Structure formats: C-alpha cells, structure tokens
Amino acid sequence: MERSRRIVLFLSATILVIAFFTRGHRPSYDDGKVASLHSGSTGITVRVKGPGPSSCVYILQNGAMVRDVIFLTACPSAPYMTEKGLLERVLHNGDIVELSIDDQQHLFVITRRMKATEEMLLGIPLDPDELDLDDWESLPGIGPVLAQRIIDYRQKNGAFGPVEAVMRVPGVGEKKFLQMKRYFN
Numbered sequence: 609m610e611r612s613r614r615i616v617l618f619l620s621a622t623i624l625v626i627a628f629f630t631r632g633h634r635p636s637y638d639d640g641k642v643a644s645l646h647s648g649s650t651g652i653t654v655r656v657k658g659p660g661p662s663s664c665v666y667i668l669q670n671g672a673m674v675r676d677v678i679f680l681t682a683c684p685s686a687p688y689m690t691e692k693g694l695l696e697r698v699l700h701n702g703d704i705v706e707l708s709i710d711d712q713q714h715l716f717v718i719t720r721r722m723k724a725t726e727e728m729l730l731g732i733p734l735d736p737d738e739l740d741l742d743d744w745e746s747l748p749g750i751g752p753v754l755a756q757r758i759i760d761y762r763q764k765n766g767a768f769g770p771v772e773a774v775m776r777v778p779g780v781g782e783k784k785f786l787q788m789k790r791y792f793n
Contacts, residue, residue, distance in 0.1 A: 651667045651668055652667070652669075652670060652699055653667050653701055653731075654666055654699050654704065655703075655722060656677055656705050656707065657704060657705070658706065659707065659709055666680065668699065671698060672699050673696055674696070674705060674717060675695040675696065677699070677705045678695070678715070681707060694717055695717070701727075701732045702721055702722045702726075702732045703719055705719055723743060723746070724746050725743075728746075733791070734771075734792050736768040736771050736774055737768055737769070740759070741759050744758050744759065747791065748788060749783075749784045750784070750788065753779075754777075754779045754780065758777050758780070761776070771792040772785075
C-alpha cells in the first residue's frame with residue numbers, strides 16, 4: 609500500500625512539473641517587437657512611488673491628474689505640502705509621482721519622468737526631445753560619443769520634433785535609426 613501511494617505521488621508531481629515547464633517556458637523569437645507590460649491599452653502609464661502598498665505602476669485614463677493618484681493611494685486625508693498647481697497637473701505617459709508623509713502626517717508630492725529604460729520596458733514611446741545623455745546611451749547602437757553628439761545637436765539646433773529628425777545628427781545613419789526607431793512614437 610505504501611509503495612503504490614509513493615508511485616501515485618511521484619506521477620502526480622511529474623505531471624505538475626511537466627505542465628509547469630510546458631506552459632511557463634515558451635520559445636522566444638526575436639521578431640523585433642518591443643517588450644511591453646501592456647499592449648494596446650488606452651490611457652497613460654505612470655509609476656507611483658510612495659508609502660505602503662500604493663507603490664506600483666498604474667494605467668490611468670487620459671487626462672488623469674496628480675490629485676487622482678493621491679486618491680488612488682489612500683492618502684486623500686493628509687494635508688498637502690506641494691507647489692501650487694501641482695495637484696491639477698495633468699499626467700503623461702512615463703510620469704513618476706512620488707509621495708511621502710512626514711512626522712506631522714503632511715503629504716509631500718513630487719513629479720518627475722521615468723528613465724528611458726523603464727519606459728521601454730513598459731512599452732511607453734520615447735520622446736527624442738525629452739531624453740538625456742544616459743537615456744540616449746541606453747538605446748541600441750548608441751554609445752557615449754554618439755549620445756553626446758545627439759545632445760549637442762539638439763542644444764544647438766532646437767527640438768527634434770519627429771524622431772526622424774535624429775537622422776540629421778552626424779553618425780546616425782539609417783541602420784542605427786532603424787535599431788532605435790521602434791522605441792519612439
């Protein structure tokens with residue numbers, strides 16, 4: 609009786625392990641698509657960094673404001689200690705809303721942008737006019753020298769506008785442009 613029980617247990621465990629590996633490990637194909645947390649979703653993706661379980665990535669409706677994030681995070685009763693007008697600021701893809709509460713239970717709010725690497729992982733299109741030196745370096749085919757050349761070109765000539773304008777920078781040819789284009793709008 610003990611031996612048959614062991615065999616049944618062994619077979620059950622084997623079936624579970626096989627099921628896990630066949631469902632959990634799919635072959636990966638390099639089809640040129642960008643990794644994305646959400647695909648085809650409408651709205652904006654923002655990261656909230658703050659006290660408690662509220663720290664995570666949220667997909668909010670277009671037009672959501674900083675005050676909406678405060679209500680989502682269960683901090684609406686705290687008195688706000690923030691710059692005037694920040695609560696009514698409309699959020700955009702890639703924004704980070706940082707919340708902190710001091711000893712007197714005052715809520716401090718700061719907003720800033722995600723780094724390009726985080727935006728790429730979340731499937732948020734990059735804006736060539738908002739990238740800093742580190743962001744440019746994180747793109748495929750762009751090293752420190754070319755990243756600096758892109759920043760210098762933008763400072764001298766103004767905003768790029770459409771990402772295709774980056775091809776005007778010496779050293780960004782069609783091949784490099786095609787490598788990075790998928791990360792932009």
